[in-house]
Amino acid sequence: MTLLLAAENASRLVRLSTVDLVIIVFYFALVLTIGFYLKRFATTGEDFFMAGREMTAWVAGLAFVSANLGSLELLGWAGSAYQYGILAAHWYWIGAIPAMLFLGLVMMPFYYISKTHSVPGYLQLRYGTAASGLSAVTFAIMTILMSGVNMYAMAVVMKVVLGWNLNFSIFVSSITVAIYVAAGGLFSAIFNEVLQFFLIWSGALLIPILGLIETGGWKGMVSRIQQNFPGQDFTHMWSNLGHFQDNPMGMHWTGIVFGLGAVQAMGYWTTDFLVVQRVLSAKDIRSAKMAPIIGSFFKMAVPLIVILPGLLGLAVLPMHLVPASQLQPGQFSYNEVLPLMLARYCGPGLLGLGITALVAGFMAGMAGNVSAFATVWTYDLYRPYIRKTAPDAHYVSMGRWCTLIGVFISIGTAYLAMGFASIMDYVQALFGFFIAPLFGTVLLGMLWKRVTNAAGFWGLLAGTLTSIGIFTAMKMDHRWVGVFALSPHAQGLAQDMYQSLWSCTTCVIVTVLVTLVTRPRPDGELKGLVYSLTDVAQEERVGLLRRPLFWGGAALLGLIVLQVIFW
Amino acid sequence: MSEKHHIIPVWFFVGVLFLVYGVLILCSGLAEWLHPPNTVLAELHAPVWWGGLLIALGGTYCAMFRPGRSKS
Numbered sequence: 001m002t003l004l005l006a007a008e009n010a011s012r013l014v015r016l017s018t019v020d021l022v023i024i025v026f027y028f029a030l031v032l033t034i035g036f037y038l039k040r041f042a043t044t045g046e047d048f049f050m051a052g053r054e055m056t057a058w059v060a061g062l063a064f065v066s067a068n069l070g071s072l073e074l075l076g077w078a079g080s081a082y083q084y085g086i087l088a089a090h091w092y093w094i095g096a097i098p099a100m101l102f103l104g105l106v107m108m109p110f111y112y113i114s115k116t117h118s119v120p121g122y123l124q125l126r127y128g129t130a131a132s133g134l135s136a137v138t139f140a141i142m143t144i145l146m147s148g149v150n151m152y153a154m155a156v157v158m159k160v161v162l163g164w165n166l167n168f169s170i171f172v173s174s175i176t177v178a179i180y181v182a183a184g185g186l187f188s189a190i191f192n193e194v195l196q197f198f199l200i201w202s203g204a205l206l207i208p209i210l211g212l213i214e215t216g217g218w219k220g221m222v223s224r225i226q227q228n229f230p231g232q233d234f235t236h237m238w239s240n241l242g243h244f245q246d247n248p249m250g251m252h253w254t255g256i257v258f259g260l261g262a263v264q265a266m267g268y269w270t271t272d273f274l275v276v277q278r279v280l281s282a283k284d285i286r287s288a289k290m291a292p293i294i295g296s297f298f299k300m301a302v303p304l305i306v307i308l309p310g311l312l313g314l315a316v317l318p319m320h321l322v323p324a325s326q327l328q329p330g331q332f333s334y335n336e337v338l339p340l341m342l343a344r345y346c347g348p349g350l351l352g353l354g355i356t357a358l359v360a361g362f363m364a365g366m367a368g369n370v371s372a373f374a375t376v377w378t379y380d381l382y383r384p385y386i387r388k389t390a391p392d393a394h395y396v397s398m399g400r401w402c403t404l405i406g407v408f409i410s411i412g413t414a415y416l417a418m419g420f421a422s423i424m425d426y427v428q429a430l431f432g433f434f435i436a437p438l439f440g441t442v443l444l445g446m447l448w449k450r451v452t453n454a455a456g457f458w459g460l461l462a463g464t465l466t467s468i469g470i471f472t473a474m475k476m477d478h479r480w481v482g483v484f485a486l487s488p489h490a491q492g493l494a495q496d497m498y499q500s501l502w503s504c505t506t507c508v509i510v511t512v513l514v515t516l517v518t519r520p521r522p523d524g525e526l527k528g529l530v531y532s533l534t535d536v537a538q539e540e541r542v543g544l545l546r547r548p549l550f551w552g553g554a555a556l557l558g559l560i561v562l563q564v565i566f567w
Numbered sequence: 568m569s570e571k572h573h574i575i576p577v578w579f580f581v582g583v584l585f586l587v588y589g590v591l592i593l594c595s596g597l598a599e600w601l602h603p604p605n606t607v608l609a610e611l612h613a614p615v616w617w618g619g620l621l622i623a624l625g626g627t628y629c630a631m632f633r634p635g636r637s638k639s
Contacts, residue, residue, distance in 0.1 A: 017595075019592075019594075019595045021590055023588060023591055023592075026587060027584075030583070032586060034580060037575070038574070059616060070608065137605065162618060187574070190577075191577045191580065194577045195580055195581055195584060198581050198585070199584065202585065202588070202621060206613055206617060209613070210607070210608050210613065213611070214607060214608060222568075223590075249574055271601060309595070316607075326624065343606075343611070344606065344607050345606055345607055345608060346606060346613075347592075347595075347599065347603070347604030347606045347614065348595050348599065348604060348614075349591060349592040349595030349596060349614045349618070350592060350613060350614050350617065353592060382623075437613060543615060
């Protein structure tokens, strides 16, 4: 093992000691042990795909946040913080918290009461097979692509930082994920996501602590950034969003509020089955409502270990990092800021802990993708289109095989990603393709009983095609950026936000227009699926501190306070 | 966590992970006390206090959520 790990590259950043390797190997051994231990409990479809619907609010909430905390997320957003400054924190705050609260307080009751096993499953009940099939296919493609890109991102970092062989990193990590998810299903995925959540915090929290000690606190850090990058504003969130050219992202506040907060975040956190599946595993409706609210508090804290290290990198790193596409020998890219900061402060032991946190982030991200893929394939594609009636055990077996196959397809997409120098830029665009229009379709379906099956399908299709069309136009001719993103100064992330906004708007307009010319479904068929026809069970009389609404309000207050502090 | 299946709580596994990592990191910090690694702020001996913190957290979790402990 040690020999394999030490398939070294002369240009590596750090050298691992024996204790670091023991820490990494112990993590792999523990997740496999947990997988095999949980295999005995994942015997029925409900157990394997929904973790028996018996998770507490805390476990479901942590898994909900953790499934989104993959290595791509950690490395990518730390890199974005170095590139764009604290503006990147918008993706954790306004770009997550309101959407998580909306999921918990408004949408979760519909998902939960309908007893659906997936988001395409809800569309099947609400709109029929056409919209559901389209959503299932696009989701399956997206999860596999995301899983592969995530895998590639981790392998590249392991190569640059540790000199590990690219193939070795990809195969060992992904086969481990395949084994434990195939064994324990969603039980395994959720257990390891919770484990990974704690591991990431324990491995990454020392960076901001030591970084702030080195810079003399927040003010010292800001002062050093201003010295290193004179004339640029990296430490304000809103005051520099009045004009596209006033901030490093080329972003306008409308892009953040409407593109990110109202569309992309709402779409991702409320309709991306990868995260929603974790909440559906909750043991009762109160837990299902509380899980995203609990998750929102942790999500609000994540910038401490992701965004702050990127800002500290601007302040303390002796070299200037560059975009991956402009990398020269001896230079480092934005995405390497987190490992660079890790190497700056962490010696033997702590370094192993930090590297394990990155590997764990990748594995949890991948486990989330493949477990969601297995569920959607088995329940939303295989069962309705290929084999309608089969014993429950057959579908569990299909889920297990599908997990293995999903991992191997992901490995293929990881190698495909190597052929595209700028594939990382396209990840947000992928969300824009598939998630932004889906949000419009799901939300209209939940809130307006008049929406018809045909409208759901055509709205979703029109939104997806609009998103792909805008993306292609902006990549092929920069003049379109000024049209669709409202300014030629808009950078990649800003373009993605407006792409999502137009995509969702198109979806809503087409859905409304088609609804007006088609026949609605009878009310009796929509009970439990639409707001006006559903008796959302009133909460049992519990104390204030046990009410989801109270904690939702507290999270919202926390969000507002953070915006004011970093205005 | 699980009423139907009587699964060992995930918090116990978190405790085991922290406890083992805490011991490894603390020992590594003590071993390098006189010859700290070539990292920034090595004089603060972060592995020692961070390892100690992980041991305290891990030990608490293991004790609170150990298999067979009845719910209060």
